[in-house]
Amino acid sequence: MIDLHEAAAVGLAVFSLATILLWTTNRWKLRRIPGFHEYLDMCRRQYGRVFKIYLGSGAFIVVADPHLARKVNYRLIDRSIGSQLSADKKGSDNDGLLGLAAAKGEEWRQLRMAWQPAFASGSLAHYSSLMDSCAVRLCDTLEGAAKEGREVDIFRALGTMTMGVVGTTAFGIDFHTLDDPDSPSAEEGLRLVKASQTVFSSSSLVAGTFYQPLLLMFPKAVPFVQWLASTLPDRKLVQLSEARKIIRNVGYSLIQNWRSAHPDQAATGADKAAPPAVAKVEATLEELQGEAPGLLVQAATHAGAPEAAADANGFVNGVGAVEAANGDDATSAARDQDGAAAAAAQPQDKPRPRGATDVEPGSFLGLLLRARDRASGAAKFSDASITAQASTFILAGYETTANALSYAVYNIALSPRVQERLHAEIDAFGRTRQASTCAAEGPRTHPAPVTHADLGEFPYAEAVVKEALRLYPPATLTSRVVTKQEGMTLIPGVTLKKGANLFTAPYCYQRDEAYWPRPLEFAPERFLPEGSALAPSTDDAWTPFGAGPRMCIGWRFALNEAKIALVRLHQRFSFELRPGQVPLKLRQGITLSPADGVWVRPIARGRGVEPVSVPPAAAA
Ligand code: HEM
Incomplete structure (x- = not known):
């Protein structure tokens, strides 16, 4: 027996599907526009270098002029991140996945400073040798195809390399994405790669879950659309939710391993009152670990060890940097570069032995776990926040560089x-x-x-x-997004109100x-x-x-x-x-x-x- 709610949900879903099909098919496919990027460029040619588009019912000012884009990028700091849907009623898979990229205001400033030492010169010098090892392993995997005259999708092959680089640089572990794909060890890494691919592809308005365009059309109805989506999740949304959990659990499990190995390093107060989202992750982690014990606990043995040792100075200096950069007196993100350079001159941490399940001391994750508040000495970030940063690193480090490299090879x-x-x-x-x-x-x-x-x-x-x-x-x-009460004057005579959303459009x-x-x-x-x-x-x-x-x-x-x-x-x-x-x-x-x-x-x-x-x- 179908109740009134369900009937309404089905009716709305059918209506929405028809609207979305009309919207995407008519506007883009029938007009032979290959995608959103081309649509924007077409608008630029037709309407000029500043124009307004509607995504659903939301208006966005698109700035396709480089000088004005500079003004926007330097004057405005926060970005608006739309609501994310979940196939799970509690929405536990989607909060915090975007870490630094979604943070705002003071939280963003603190996080940006915490991330910075991982990208300071000393750390980058160390990463180069890890990147080189992964690139060599990628070449080895292509050797067979070269011998047999076989074709490969270099975009996906490069993705296994960029994910391998994330593993060794951010966490100090081998994700095994570059192992022989038929070997059991490769399975877990490839699952992570697939999960990341899913997150990227499912976010397409055309190819992703059909509830996403619905959200854009009815932004005021977020709770209803979320309810609808979790009541009748489509295949894409289920896959997306699963994928997000797999990604989050990589960071989360490493953090828990580290906490067990370092009982002296207390978590923050926020962690003691663990929010439901974290508890849910824990349950999922058990499920996942049951299936996949290998990936989450293996410490990397870095290939090219002598080179890594030679580079260790720079890397360990990065660890010193986090203490310096996390100081409350460091006032501006604009000092990131200087702060990181100064931090590179900090005294070295002592190299510490690492157990099989520990986090690499100088890795990105190691830096965040050790970050302390200067005044109280307490851990600076909650485990939930660190998990989010780890997920962000995985997603940001995986797809973009594989894209860039495959366009270069092409x-x-x-x-x-x-x-x-x-x-x-x-x-x-x-x-x-x-x-x-x-x-x-x-x-x-x-x-x-x-x-x-x-x-x-x-x-x-x-x-x-x-x-x-x-x-x-x-x-x-x-x-x-414009956050100041007085708005922002984009061009003389045009002042955008607080809350206005903008895109700058490098593609154009x-x-x-x-x-x-x-x-x-x-x-x-x-x-x-x-x-x-x-x-x-x-x-x-x-x-x-x-x-x-x-x-x-x-x-x-x-x-x-x-x-x-x-x-x-x-x-x-x-x-x-x-x-x-x-x-x-x-x-x-x-x-x-x-x-x-x-x-x-x-x-x-x-x-x-x-x-x-x-x-x-x-x-x-
Ligand atoms: C070719 C590769 C890459 C491209 C084209 C790229 C592009 C971008 C762009 C356009 C932004 C937004 C900037 C803005 O709003 O002004 C961004 C932000 C970001 N990227 Fe990348 N990225 C790449 C690689 C990476 C890698 C390898 C990482 C991490 C290891 C990373 C981490 C981030 C983070 C954390 C942010 C958010 C920063 C913030 O909000 O403060 N990206 N990236």
Whole structure:
């Protein structure tokens, strides 16, 4: 027997589904607009560089002018994060998943300072060796495909590498995403990768749960839509909820392991009165651990240990930094950079032995767990908050860099000119390195390792990554909300009221012919001194990492990782694109991703891999 509530729910669901189908199909598909990113660019061409769009019933001012975008990004700090739906009535899977990215006001400032030391120079130097190990492991996994002439989806393959990098850098553990996919150890890591993919793809208005557009259409009816969604969850919403739990439980279980190993390090008062959401996570964790004991408790044995040891100074300095940066007298996020640099000069922590289930002392998670309030000496962040930051790191570190790298590989494969120059830069580096090490070690059969100190040797590889980020910014939009009572004057005569929502649109102005010569051409030299004829007319026209105090905290991390991976991949392979992928089909979810992947055939390169013959002078 169906009751009145259920009948109303079904009726509304049918009505909403029809509305959504009409909305998405008519507006975009029938008008042959490939996605939201293209819709925005079409609006820019039609209406000018500032225009208003409606998402459901909510109005958003879109700023597609780089100078005005700068003003918005520097003057406004908070972003508005819409409500998130859950398949679970208590909504326990979705609170806090976005950590720093969703935080506001003073909470954001405190968190940003706590994150900062993990991205200071010393930490980045240490991460480079971990990134290099993951890039080499990715190349090893491509070796079989190269031998058999098999095609691979390089976007997904790169995702296993970026997730591997998150594991070793943020938590000091091996997620096993780069293990042989058929081995039992790989299963857990791949589950995490899949969960992250689900979070990104399910957030698409078109391809995600159909309750999300409903929320946009009826923002005042959040409790009702949430009730409806948890009463009649669709498949996408169930998958999304499960995926969020898997991601949250990685951080949560590591934190609990660390608390057990360090009973002296009390949790905050907030943790003692554990909110229901955390208790629910605990229950789910047990379920998950029953299924998957491996991933959550394995400590990493870092490949390339001698290099890691050599880099340990910088890394451990990062630990000192958190104490300094967490001081209450550090007043502004604008001091992040200076604070981190100063912190890098702090005395070193003593290296401590690590048990099998412990958190790497200098890792991102280790920094947050050890953060103390200077006045009280109490733990600075609750476990729920640290769990949220861990989830944020997983999500932010996984998809965006894999997107950027796959766009780079795609464009290199399309352009023999770009590939030749990249290979020349990489081979020249390999020859120098091999010649200098051969005397001590004998001829080497492996390409030269890429250390942090070598990153400056690849200006062209860096330009390739930047050009990929220009044409295909993974974050097509950044969002801000006006919080001041007096509003904000965007242009003379136009004052936005408190509460107004804005998007800045790098996807639009990074392809705008008013700022970029030959904007649709893939030309990395724009970013090199000799390419000034193709350079943008203003630096503000390139902001794939956003700008202002809220700019991406991981931008240098991401650029280093992308450069290392690109160099390692092209040391060993060139890539042949499967026909039929031009232009590349893109999908707008949380990020702009290749809709059906990027399919390439890796071809092993001879040059740079074979042993070099050492000139007698170098060998002597
Ligand atoms: C190519 C890779 C990446 C791109 C294109 C990218 C892009 C962005 C953009 C556009 C923003 C918003 C900036 C704004 O609103 O002005 C952002 C924020 C953020 N990103 Fe990234 N990102 C990348 C990699 C990473 C990585 C590797 C991490 C972490 C390891 C990370 C962590 C974050 C965090 C935590 C925020 C929120 C910062 C805040 O609100 O204070 N990102 N990113």
